[in-house]
Amino acid sequence: MSVVGFFILIAIAILVRFAGIKLVPLLMPTGRLRTVALGCAGGFIGSLIDNIFWQFGPQVAGIGLVAAIIGCALSILGLGIAPFIKILLGKV
16 A cells, blocks of 8 residues: 555545534544544455455555445444444443
């Protein structure tokens, strides 16, 4: 991954966070930096899995865009759902 790929992942994470706030504001985590960092990590993992196992969708600067968007969205969703899972399990 190059520097351009890193900035693409950050841009994807910011866009996914913005779209999530508009679509499902209740599930979005409150910390901006934590959410963007987790989205960037999820996008990197998704892109890495895309590069290792199969090539799906367009690639820009070594980043599989479709896999990065899916990985970013799933990681942010997991962070947003975690408090509700704790409540359902009775751990709060």
